[in-house]
Amino acid sequence: QINDQTVEKREVSLNSRDSKVIEFTGFNLNDGANRCAIKINSGDFEHDNQFFFTLRRQTPAKALIIESSTRGRSDSLHLQSALTTNDDLPFNFVLKTSGAVDPTSIAEYSLVIMNDAGAVAPALAASLTKFVQAGGQLIIATGPRTEASSFNSSLQPILPATLTESVQTGTGESIAISDVKFDHPIFEVFQQSGRLAAHVIGYFRSQPVAAASVLARFEDGSPALVESSTGKGRVLLFTSSLGPSWNDLPLTPLYLPFVHQIVRYAGSREESAWYGMGQTFTVGKDSQGAPPAVDTPGGTRLSENRLTPDGDLLVTGREPGFYRLRYSTQPDFAAVDIDGAEGDFTKLDFGQFVSLSGEEVEGRQKVWWSLLLVALLLLLTESILARRTKMVKMVG
Numbered sequence: 001q002i003n004d005q006t007v008e009k010r011e012v013s014l015n016s017r018d019s020k021v022i023e024f025t026g027f028n029l030n031d032g033a034n035r036c037a038i039k040i041n042s043g044d045f046e047h048d049n050q051f052f053f054t055l056r057r058q059t060p061a062k063a064l065i066i067e068s069s070t071r072g073r074s075d076s077l078h079l080q081s082a083l084t085t086n087d088d089l090p091f092n093f094v095l096k097t098s099g100a101v102d103p104t105s106i107a108e109y110s111l112v113i114m115n116d117a118g119a120v121a122p123a124l125a126a127s128l129t130k131f132v133q134a135g136g137q138l139i140i141a142t143g144p145r146t147e148a149s150s151f152n153s154s155l156q157p158i159l160p161a162t163l164t165e166s167v168q169t170g171t172g173e174s175i176a177i178s179d180v181k182f183d184h185p186i187f188e189v190f191q192q193s194g195r196l197a198a199h200v201i202g203y204f205r206s207q208p209v210a211a212a213s214v215l216a217r218f219e220d221g222s223p224a225l226v227e228s229s230t231g232k233g234r235v236l237l238f239t240s241s242l243g244p245s246w247n248d249l250p251l252t253p254l255y256l257p258f259v260h261q262i263v264r265y266a267g268s269r270e271e272s273a274w275y276g277m278g279q280t281f282t283v284g285k286d287s288q289g290a291p292p293a294v295d296t297p298g299g300t301r302l303s304e305n306r307l308t309p310d311g312d313l314l315v316t317g318r319e320p321g322f323y324r325l326r327y328s329t330q331p332d333f334a335a336v337d338i339d340g341a342e343g344d345f346t347k348l349d350f351g352q353f354v355s356l357s358g359e360e361v362e363g364r365q366k367v368w369w370s371l372l373l374v375a376l377l378l379l380l381t382e383s384i385l386a387r388r389t390k391m392v393k394m395v396g
Helices: 074-083 104-108 122-133 148-158 253-268 350-395
Strands: 032-039 049-057 059-067 089-096 111-115 135-140 161-168 174-179 196-200 202-208 212-217 223-230 231-237 280-283 294-295 313-316 321-326 332-337
Touching: 032 332, 049 321, 049 332, 059 313, 074 089, 074 111, 074 253, 089 313, 104 135, 104 231, 111 253, 122 148, 122 231, 135 253, 148 161, 148 223, 202 212, 231 253
Parallel strands: 059 089, 059 111, 111 135, 135 231
Antiparallel strands: 032 049, 161 202, 174 196, 174 212, 212 223, 223 231, 280 313, 294 321, 321 332
């Protein structure tokens, strides 16, 4: 079911402890959050035969690519072309030079990509800092127009690493990106190759800040891609270029998936499609800066008013179903489900259960034998004392 409407049905026949994968594909989603449920017709416990979750159809957000005012267009053309060849990316991109960007407009975007943008004006740097701290996503690529000292000075509050010196390889020489965290979402698609097969001829050495994560390194150990969080936002720093000026990555088949993965990761929202019963989740503030009213699945207005330090509402799911988040612009929903593991008896090892029960019984028997022995000793002691007392009375 989607938004209380049954959109597809499947007949499934399962033996005990069997499992099957069933796909549902013939449906459309409305804009925003959609209330979804999978229900099984069975005479068993009703709440254990349904699963609630949300699916979202998001309107593409605005994204800005900032390039240097003095550069040739080739680097940004490669990047812009890569980002506009995939309709699945969650952004609409606009390309501007650093001199043409109105600093006050930065807050209108969800993602900003600085593509070897050169010198950053103080007003723009201040806006970018506020942008990230408020939850914006920033991707920075360096290049020949990036000057380390001014770069570090202007963006220091939000940088995941401090640039030190630029490195240029000799004629005919290059360096590779080899030390990669393939378990990170950006690099999952490259696990089979084991490396990013690009020839890098220029990059910056850098010193990551304490809270940063190095996701990839060059062969000499210098960080290639560094990530950090500041406030509610995130910054990714690529210490080479996203164009052909410092590497041949744009000329390889890896360029499109690499750029797409970075952008998808930056655009990902840390929201769960469902929460477990008893789990606490966060409800963000609305456009007026206050949390929305929340209705429980039973229709009761939630009276809880626990807030995070940032003013977001904390809600603990106590009923299965959909919590309605009454934002002024468009309602949202959070799904809560009971723990299905409570009805999963396949995970119970009966032999181990019997073994453990026997050990437990044996342990308890040892305790009772000890207690019984103590009781007998006390009874014997009491009998002896009583007999002696009686004899004393008779003699007296």
